[in-house]
Amino acid sequence: MRYSIDHKSPVPLHAQAETLLRKLIAEEDYQNGKNLPNEVELAKKLAISRTTLRQAINKLVFEGLLVRKKRAGTKVAQAAVSSKSNNWLSFSQEMKLRGIPIKNFELQVSQVFPSEEVARFFEIKTDRQVLKLERVRGKPNEPFVYFVSYFHPRVGLTGEEDFKKPLYELLENEHSVIATLSKEEISAKAADLFIADKLKIAVGSPVLFRKRYVFDHGERPIEYNLGYYKADSFIYTVESTR
Amino acid sequence: MRYSIDHKSPVPLHAQAETLLRKLIAEEDYQNGKNLPNEVELAKKLAISRTTLRQAINKLVFEGLLVRKKRAGTKVAQAAVSSKSNNWLSFSQEMKLRGIPIKNFELQVSQVFPSEEVARFFEIKTDRQVLKLERVRGKPNEPFVYFVSYFHPRVGLTGEEDFKKPLYELLENEHSVIATLSKEEISAKAADLFIADKLKIAVGSPVLFRKRYVFDHGERPIEYNLGYYKADSFIYTVESTR
DNA sequence: TATGTTATAATGTACAAACATAATATTAAT
DNA sequence: ATTAATATTATGTTTGTACATTATAACATA
Numbered sequence: 125m126r127y128s129i130d131h132k133s134p135v136p137l138h139a140q141a142e143t144l145l146r147k148l149i150a151e152e153d154y155q156n157g158k159n160l161p162n163e164v165e166l167a168k169k170l171a172i173s174r175t176t177l178r179q180a181i182n183k184l185v186f187e188g189l190l191v192r193k194k195r196a197g198t199k200v201a202q203a204a205v206s207s208k209s210n211n212w213l214s215f216s217q218e219m220k221l222r223g224i225p226i227k228n229f230e231l232q233v234s235q236v237f238p239s240e241e242v243a244r245f246f247e248i249k250t251d252r253q254v255l256k257l258e259r260v261r262g263k264p265n266e267p268f269v270y271f272v273s274y275f276h277p278r279v280g281l282t283g284e285e286d287f288k289k290p291l292y293e294l295l296e297n298e299h300s301v302i303a304t305l306s307k308e309e310i311s312a313k314a315a316d317l318f319i320a321d322k323l324k325i326a327v328g329s330p331v332l333f334r335k336r337y338v339f340d341h342g343e344r345p346i347e348y349n350l351g352y353y354k355a356d357s358f359i360y361t362v363e364s365t366r
Numbered sequence: 367m368r369y370s371i372d373h374k375s376p377v378p379l380h381a382q383a384e385t386l387l388r389k390l391i392a393e394e395d396y397q398n399g400k401n402l403p404n405e406v407e408l409a410k411k412l413a414i415s416r417t418t419l420r421q422a423i424n425k426l427v428f429e430g431l432l433v434r435k436k437r438a439g440t441k442v443a444q445a446a447v448s449s450k451s452n453n454w455l456s457f458s459q460e461m462k463l464r465g466i467p468i469k470n471f472e473l474q475v476s477q478v479f480p481s482e483e484v485a486r487f488f489e490i491k492t493d494r495q496v497l498k499l500e501r502v503r504g505k506p507n508e509p510f511v512y513f514v515s516y517f518h519p520r521v522g523l524t525g526e527e528d529f530k531k532p533l534y535e536l537l538e539n540e541h542s543v544i545a546t547l548s549k550e551e552i553s554a555k556a557a558d559l560f561i562a563d564k565l566k567i568a569v570g571s572p573v574l575f576r577k578r579y580v581f582d583h584g585e586r587p588i589e590y591n592l593g594y595y596k597a598d599s600f601i602y603t604v605e606s607t608r
Numbered sequence: 609t610a611t612g613t614t615a616t617a618a619t620g621t622a623c624a625a626a627c628a629t630a631a632t633a634t635t636a637a638t
Numbered sequence: 639a640t641t642a643a644t645a646t647t648a649t650g651t652t653t654g655t656a657c658a659t660t661a662t663a664a665c666a667t668a
Contacts, residue, residue, distance in 0.1 A: 136620080136621060136622090137621075137622070138621075138622085159648095162647085162648055162649080163648075163649070164647095164648080164649095172622085172623090173622060173623045173624070174623090174624090175622070175623065175624085176621080176622060176623075178649095178650095179621090179622095183428075186425070186428055192648090192649060192650090193630080193631075193648085193649075194629065194630040194631060194647090194648060194649045194650070195629090195630055195631040195632055195633095195646085195647055195648050195649070196630090196631065196632075196647095196648075196649085197647090197648060197649080198648090198649080307603065307604070308603065308604045309601050309602065309603050309604075310552060310574075310601065310602040310603075310604070311574060311597065311598060311600065311601045311602065312554040312555075312572040312573055312574035312575075312595070312597040312598070312600075313554075313572060313597055313598070314571065314572045314597060328570065328571075328572075329556065329570075329572070330554040330555060330556045330571070330572030330573065330597070331554055331572065332552075332553060332554035332574075353554070355553065355554040355555055355556065355572070356553060356554070356555070358553065358554075359551050359552065359553045360551070360552040360553065360602075360604075361549070361550065361551050361552075362549070362550045362551075362552070362602075362604060378650080378651060378652090379651075379652070380651075380652085401618095404617080404618060404619085405618080405619070406617095406618085406619095414652080414653090415652060415653045415654070416653090416654090417652070417653070417654085418651080418652060418653075420619095420620095421651090421652095434618090434619065434620095435618085435619075435660085435661070436617090436618060436619045436620070436659065436660045436661060437616085437617060437618045437619070437659090437660055437661040437662055437663095438617095438618070438619085438660090438661060438662075439617090439618060439619080440618090440619080482630095
């Protein structure tokens with residue numbers, strides 16, 4: 125076992141177990157569906173009680189990170205990502221929460237003339253260039269989303285920024301733009317040739333398509349974003365009341 | 367104590383305790399900040415162990431419903447996070463809004479034994495039958511959604527009702543059941559043979575899949591609903607803030 | 609009166625032990 | 639070869655017990 129638990133530490137054992145599990149989860153084997161060590165054994169190895177270990181596991185189950193089945197064992201949840209309607213997160217934040225190491229592929233930045241729709245949303249003319257950001261994200265050799273973003277000129281992005289950082293962090297820290305409101309539209313689509321190529325799936329395969337309009341606290345348009353998610357790599361969760 | 371726990375029930379004690387707590391939480395006193403009965407006492411009163419009660423409490427804490435402090439006790443979380451009153455609508459209402467005339471096809475009502483998942487959600491035994499409602503909806507010769515609903519026995523549906531009426535209207539007017547909370551999961555799927563047949567599309571075509579858990583204002587489970595939407599016949603919109 | 613000390617009441621952490629249940633794997637029977 | 643019975647293995651449920659920690663209340667002291 126690469127990791128261990130410090131019984132003398134003031135950090136509660138279950139908390140230590142939790143972080144240890146998060147590290148385990150990040151490992152490739154487990155990401156690929158391998159069973160985690162079973163409770164009884166793992167507890168013995170870590171020299172903590174099964175109950176204590178269970179406390180940690182249950183938390184991760186509740187978070188949706190792990191899935192368990194009697195007899196079958198404990199595995200990293202496949203349907204990887206979910207998104208709560210309230211406090212919304214950027215993609216990389218969501219993934220980090222789940223212990224999934226995310227890579228950027230084919231990151232491209234360019235200046236383009238906006239389409240009618242984008243120009244209308246941004247309330248600018250179509251002859252004024254906007255920054256376009258494209259990227260494929262996922263695990264190495266397993267892309268699961270293709271993103272396209274357009275940013276309002278007001279944001280002041282030059283294209284030289286480090287887009288590997290979480291996007292909303294970057295906007296906040298380096299450009300003092302705080303995104304506070306998002307309107308999204310979610311639907312299912314068949315992958316066309318372009319998308320199929322990006323996501324390495326067959327043409328016609330189902331993708332979850334998400335269109336996102338992002339505003340700052342003054343309700344001014346900031347970003348227009350399109351996301352194509354490989355089916356089952358993304359589950360959108362919503363809680364609503366009347 | 368108004369409520370109690372049935373030790374002979376197959377429903378796990380911690381699950382019973384959980385629903386009991388949800389009822390308690392709904393009470394006015396507790397809403398107004400009164401401390402819940404403390405663990406040790408409550409466990410004694412319910413004749414379950416403290417550990418078991420704790421299992422239930424912790425779940426609600428994790429959900430953000432309860433807040434605990436050492437020595438201070440357990441209270442209902444104030445500043446209830448108002449989840450963007452995305453007032454949700456039934457399908458026919460949604461479609462009427464969009465000016466589309468909707469027909470029901472292949473409406474089927476039956477009594478079935480619930481699956482594990484349904485039984486768990488309803489907190490009933492799997493040998494207790496529930497009402498299952500299936501239907502295809504859309505324009506004549508152009509189905510665009512296949513629905514399956516399961517209703518909790520508590521709702522009192524006989525199967526003789528007129529399911530052509532908007533569902534939530536029917537529940538409210540004829541059964542005094544008011545659905546107030548829904549939790550949904552949305553993802554993209556490929557149509558299997560069964561769904562493809564229902565929606566008259568090719569096997570493997572993309573569908574938007576929506577799983578919906580519906581509760582009444584006492585947070586009691588009412589309906590479990592699955593919807594398979596033909597791609598592009600349905601767009602889900604969400605508005606969220608930070 | 610103001611402040612420091614101590615008791616107390618609640619939750620927090622942790623263990624060990626037993627039995628239940630479900631899914632899978634193995635074996636036996638047809 | 640297929641089906642039925644059985645064993646196995648991992649998680650699920652539940653209890654009882656013990657001690658730690660922390661915020662408040664009660665008390666005592668200056």
